[in-house]
Amino acid sequence: MSRSIGDLGEFVLIGQVTTRLPQRSEIILGPGDDAAIVAASDGRVVATTDLLVEGRHFRRDWSGPYDVGRKAAAQNLADVAAMGGRGTALLVGLAAPPELEVDWVLEFVDGLRDECDVVGASVAGGDISAADRITLGVTALGDLAGRLPVTRAGARPGDLVLLAGHAGWAAAGLALLGWASRQAHPLPDDLAPLVAAHRRPAPPYALGPAFADAGARAMCDVSDGLVQDLGHIAVASGVSIDLLRAGWDVPALLAEAGAVLGVDPWTWLLGGGDDHALVACLPPGAAAPDGCHVIGRVAERSRGVVRVDGAPWEGVAGHDHFRRSAQPGLS
């Protein structure tokens, strides 16, 4: 039987974790002291935090520890990208039952580290504690490299709305996991990329600074669902947004998953969160960076509203953490 973190003790565990964490040059002081010290050479720091709770944000039977680490890091590093920045450091609080295997924690840490590698960040500090369920508090710090931050508040009528990264893949993958579990049915192999997108989202990090450099007036990451997250931009900017399905293909994988589950794939495309795609509003005529496509346009009438093909979207509204959601198996 593998060893538990309670057997090992808090301080030995911290030692085993920190030896797995290389520190890049921006980390002036890494793990092991009262606080970390991170370079902030442009005189500002981007900072964002999220809590992830077992059974709410992930299930241990559906995601391995390495995947949970990748995802926990990705969702915070994507928030930094959504301001136009690049993640430099992660701080990670882990609360877990003493019975949890040491290997679970070490593989989780490897996942954090490898996702940090994608953008050149380091896991610079954290905290370990006990809880009945695995609970993660992840904070990302980031660097704007002299750029103006791109908020949600600057979209103007006439701007193009551009999407980079997958939309709805993670939600479709989660729906497939729920379906396979209920049916005791194996998942179709060719749909594995959707399940992988749930377990390990791949945010288009480089597009954050690229959108900023292209003159983006508003940007956010898609964590609650495209319509809902664009709604945040619409409210903050005092505009409405028109999405046009005609210019946009339904990915074959989403169409196939929709056929298997009897679900309209637009439900996932427009209402599914957790892919951490980036959506940005660019002035007309701006040169869009590679790796994105136009999905709509900013309009003026009906401020705060997002329309799909000219009408309010009647699909799944997106995610409220206190309400039953479209996430089967995750409450």
Add this chain to the structure above:
Amino acid sequence: MSRSIGDLGEFVLIGQVTTRLPQRSEIILGPGDDAAIVAASDGRVVATTDLLVEGRHFRRDWSGPYDVGRKAAAQNLADVAAMGGRGTALLVGLAAPPELEVDWVLEFVDGLRDECDVVGASVAGGDISAADRITLGVTALGDLAGRLPVTRAGARPGDLVLLAGHAGWAAAGLALLGWASRQAHPLPDDLAPLVAAHRRPAPPYALGPAFADAGARAMCDVSDGLVQDLGHIAVASGVSIDLLRAGWDVPALLAEAGAVLGVDPWTWLLGGGDDHALVACLPPGAAAPDGCHVIGRVAERSRGVVRVDGAPWEGVAGHDHFRRSAQPGLS
């Protein structure tokens, strides 16, 4: 019946929370976007994070929401002080059952805000989610104002060990709460300051930068117990530390609480955590700042060891989050 956060919904709750949070000038972008942006004018940022779990770090029947907010902020802002810095911003993740009253959250936020006021920090961002138990992920950012950080690793033989702030008060207060609960006995009024110290620690924030300016070679905050936390300095610095009880009075309140509970008050003074006092090692001859006193000296032999009056301390060893601890009522 008061309204629950599930009735209110995540986004209305976030709106009610953020209107209670004034943003100081160092906050370039506050709550409401993908990330906050905080000034880091000396080109570095101090960063530290902690998780607090209901039933482990606080009990709702023993601490009100305002106290929980003060404490959650204090323990992170104290970590910033322990590097020689001043807290500038807090990011706070809150996961809670949908049934939780809205008022609990708003009073908790007021506590965060008021503790931030003590050092001039702002609650600049956060995250709200659902969980079976209230779980808090608190991250503090801070500013060194050009100072070198004071780590745990610089203590040298001959340095004086100085303490600022209470030691053992919070642990005694927690013991009193457990005793009163078991006995169904009211707490003696004159011991209320000890209970208050558990509910709302008062770290000596200003002493962090003051110790740094006085030339401190090592510093940490006392969160796990004085002997244990000095042990971290002893290990990191490759020294041993001698505490001398003779130079140090047992506070009358601790003596009285010890008499009531039949506990040696040195157990709390040397082994009790959660006061977030600061201990620093200063070179002999350095001018100690006001508000601290000498409790021992750094020695060379037996590296990593902390002795009390020349012998290993046989009292309560301090806190390991995965083990049963000296914290009655909190696991």
